C-alpha cells in the first residue's frame with residue numbers, strides 16, 4: 086500500500102521487492118567496488134545542523150529562483166536512462182509527476198520515449214540531457230530539443246567512457262534482453278513487473294531510433310553507442326555558441342573546472358559524481374560543494390545521494406540552489422508508478438519544510454553555511 090511508504094528508504098524496499106534483481110541492480114548499482122554509493126549517502130551525515138532559535142517559522146516557503154525563473158520547490162528530476170525498463174512509459178510518468186509538483190524534469194539522451202513524445206505529454210518544464218556520441222548527432226538532438234520547446238540543455242561531462250558496472254556484467258544486463266534461465270526465473274519471481282514488461286515490450290532507445298544519422302561516421306558512432314571521448318573545452322565553447330537557451334554542465338567536481346565553465350558562458354553547474362556510477366572512489370559532490378559555490382557566480386545544482394529532505398537542506402545551506410533526485414524517485418516509479426513519484430516528492434517536500442522550520446529558516450534565502458557545521462565526531 087502506497088500509504089505505508091513514509092520515506093525514500095521505504096520506496097527502496099518496495100522497488101527491491103517489485104523489480105527483478107537484474108533491473109533493481111541496474112537502478113541501484115554503482116561502479117567497480119561500489120565504495121562511492123555509501124560515501125555519497127553518508128557524506129550528508131558528516132554535517133550537523135546548528136539551528137537558529139526564536140525566528141518566526143509559522144509560514145515556510147520552499148520557493149526558489151533559478152536563472153531568473155521561480156519554482157515551487159528546490160528539486161528537479163535528474164536525467165536517468167532506461168526509465169522504461171523500470172516502468173513502461175517511465176519517462177512520461179516521471180515528467181508528469183514533476184509537472185504536477187512544479188519542478189523540472191530532465192530527459193536523458195538514453196530515454197525510452199523520444200524528445201518529442203515527452204514534449205507532447207503535457208506541460209511542465211523540460212530540460213534535455215546530452216551525451217555526445219558524435220558531434221553531428223549531438224547537434225541534431227539538440228535541434229530537436231529546441232524545436233520541441235525544452236528550456237535548458239544539460240551537458241553531462243563525466244562519461245567520456247562508460248563506468249564499469251560489475252552488477253550489470255554479472256547479470257548479463259543487456260538490451261535487447263537475453264533470456265537465460267536465470268533471467269527467466271528472475272522474471273517469474275517478479276510477476277507484476279514481468280506482466281508490464283510483456284505487455285509493453287522491450288523498451289527502445291527512442292531518441293536514437295528516430296534519428297537520421299547525418300553522416301556515415303555518425304552512423305558508426307550510433308551503432309557502437311560509444312561516447313565521443315575527445316569532447317573538450319573547445320567543443321564546449323562551440324556548443325555554447327550555437328545552443329541559444331540555458332546551458333548547464335553536469336559532473337563538475339573541481340573549482341577550476343567550474344571557473345572555466347563560467348568563462349565559457351555556461352549558465353549553471355551540476356556538482357555530481359553521477360550517483361557513483363562512473364569512477365569509483367570519486368569524491369562525494371557534497372564535499373566540494375561549498376568550495377565550488379564560492380568560486381563562481383553562476384548557480385550550482387547538486388545531485389548524488391539525496392535521500393531525505395535533510396540532505397537537500399544541507400546542500401542548500403552549503404550553496405546549492407536546487408538539488409537533483411535520481412534513485413530516490415526511481416524507486417517510487419518502480420514500485421508505484423506516477424502516484425509513487427508524486428508521493429515520494431510529497432515526502433521529501435514535507436521533510437524539507439519541517440527541517441527548515443526546525444532549523445529556524447522560513448524561506449530558502451535564509452539558508453546559509455552558518456546553519457551547518459562539519460562534525461568532528463563522524
Ligand code: FMN
Nearest residue numbers: 112163164165166193241359360389390391411412
Ligand atoms: N545521468 C545522466 O547524465 N544521463 C543518464 O542517462 C543517466 N542515467 C542514469 C540511470 C540510472 C539508473 C541512475 C541511477 C543514474 C543515472 N544518471 C544519468 C545519473 C543521474 O542523473 C544522477 O546524477 C544520479 O542518479 C544521482 O545520484 P543518486 O541517484 O544516488 O541520487
